[in-house]
Amino acid sequence: MKPLSRRTLLRALGAGAGAAALAGCGVPAAYVAPGERAAADRSGAEKKLVFANWPLYIDVDEKDPQKRPTLQEFEQRTGISVKYTEEINDNDEFFGKISPALMNHQDTGRDIIVVSDWMASRYVRLGWVQKMDRAAQPHVDRHLDPLLRKPSFDAGRLHTVPWQSGITGIAYNRKKLGREIRHTSDLWRDDLRGRVTLLSGMDEAFALLMMGNGADVTRWTADDFHTMTDQLRRLVRRRHIRRFTGNDYIKDLSSGDVLAAQAYSGDIIQLQADNPDIEFVVPEEGAELWAESLMIPDLARHKRNAEALIDHYYRPEVAAELAASVNYVCPVPAARDVLASSGEKETAKLAENPLIFPTDDMRKRLATARDMTARERPAFAKEWNEIVGL
The missing domain is CATH 3.40.190.10 (Periplasmic binding protein-like II)
Incomplete structure (x- = not known):
């Protein structure tokens, strides 16, 4: 390991x-x-x-x-x-x-x-x-x-x-879930109710969720942010999201307590070494490339x-x-x-690992979100933390 x-x-x-x-x-x-x-x-x-x-x-x-x-x-x-x-x-x-x-x-x-x-x-x-x-x-x-x-x-x-x-995308247990995940919206299907986690950190989480709604994160707006948080409130009320996590999503995926999670590419390479059923996906709508x-x-x-x-x-x-x-x-x-x-x-073999060297197809779907401004941050952070429970 x-x-x-x-x-x-x-x-x-x-x-x-x-x-x-x-x-x-x-x-x-x-x-x-x-x-x-x-x-x-x-x-x-x-x-x-x-x-x-x-x-x-x-x-x-x-x-x-x-x-x-x-x-x-x-x-x-x-x-x-x-x-x-x-x-x-x-x-x-x-x-x-x-x-x-x-x-x-x-x-x-x-x-x-x-x-x-x-x-x-x-x-x-x-x-x-x-x-x-x-x-x-x-x-x-x-x-x-x-x-x-x-x-x-x-x-x-x-x-x-x-x-x-690295890439913030989606990791899931293909064998236990019994289907592919190709879109961020696939996380919201009924068979994942209570079996999916999202990252608790606003800066780590928001870009992927906005992209799932079709936003261009290189120039996202306040409306894009509020559309995303409104969606999260509905999912939390329905108890669809098991919880918001730090890096302990790794343990949840490994144990099978959750079947899908918002995840970092670097973590999943290590999980895959022990469990080949764990897959990492850059959704069709895109995922964030961070540094x-x-x-x-x-x-x-x-x-x-x-x-x-x-x-x-x-x-x-x-x-x-x-x-x-x-x-x-x-x-x-x-x-x-x-x-x-x-x-x-x-x-x-590492040269062919798309989580170290993303394929050309993956690269087309990667973007880096514009930075949240000093003026935006306090209100957005307050709204996010109320939803996540921080």
Whole structure:
């Protein structure tokens, strides 16, 4: 059995609610102007950097979990030492941890951080991350997946670079359900009453549900949001939805307590290894392609070193090694050919896994939702949380 996904460690949102509200409001006094974001770069004199990431989100040596081959390769090639910490367990909690420093124009002690794009948009909006020098990142410029190049919150991806990506779609037990699921509306059929779960986090859940109603999530409207929440209220009243979950939907699917669930592609790869009856589908109406991105915080002391490390992970051979380990959607399509040419049969098979390298047909149905604005968020979050019971 593969190790549990990094996402299974995420705890329910709530601890960082105050910080999230601050970010959502985009407090004017906290904004940092472009000319005040950079510190004197010590990269030339100090061949080091600090990289903060989530647990279980990097390749490790099978014989020694403390060794991370792709990081070691970077250190050996460049002479730059990397202090790698697994300190990010929740987007809001981590925001609360480093926001006092950023708000007060102080160094966070980190040169690279990784957060979900919906949260990255807040850092960008507040001016808390630095613009990267793409001339120093030729592999990013050449190999970043076109589907991930133009997020609404960061034109040109100049402040953020995807670390890994994924799809929020539908997972179901084909054998127990006895039919296919091809449309989001298939979740609402009578044979799934009380046997389906949805994600509780608004930012994680809303895009797929809107797309199921025919909305264009790249430019969704308030009407699209309210149509979706009205639908959810009816489903909750009918007790059609068993519950709204965090990552514990994995346990529900595995046990058979639920037959279908809104799910993350990276989790399902692991479930399928133990239960081939579990299928993952991108509905005909579409599903959301999301990313968790690398950023360089304001006043980071080793910006050039950080840019070099980020570019390192966009070398196709390095991206392939990382993808083979973590099994998320790889943001470097060229890594597919690297995996396909592997002499190891199991590794080569990963190149054909559509949950790591989506097929052309799937890619046509993937979209990234526009970011929820600071003005929209409070009212929408209140409405969502009343339905979900948060």
